Amino acid sequence: xxxxxxxxxxxxxxxxxxxxxxxxxxxxxxxxxxxxxxxxxxxxxxxxxxxxxxxxxxxxxxxxxxx
Numbered sequence: 001x002x003x004x005x006x007x008x009x010x011x012x013x014x015x016x017x018x019x020x021x022x023x024x025x026x027x028x029x030x031x032x033x034x035x036x037x038x039x040x041x042x043x044x045x046x047x048x049x050x051x052x053x054x055x056x057x058x059x060x061x062x063x064x065x066x067x
Contacts, residue, residue, distance in 0.1 A: 012057045015050055022047040 026043050029036075 008057055008061055012054065012061070015054050015057070019047060019050045019054065022050065 022043055026040065026047065029040050029043065
């Protein structure tokens with residue numbers, strides 16, 4: 001059971017959820033007229049890092065077929 005908690009598919013789901021949460025937060029901060037540009041840049045950078053992690057895990061789980 002402990003292996004399931006640390007499996008790649010589970011980690012992928014967690015990262016996708018966090019990415020979606022950041023999307024929502026970035027939208028909320030962007031809409032707010034009193035946005036802090038530094039906070040917004042940090043949120044976007046974090047979202048980009050999550051996207052990279054998601055891509056790496058997806059490639060591990062479903063590697064491209066050789067030509």
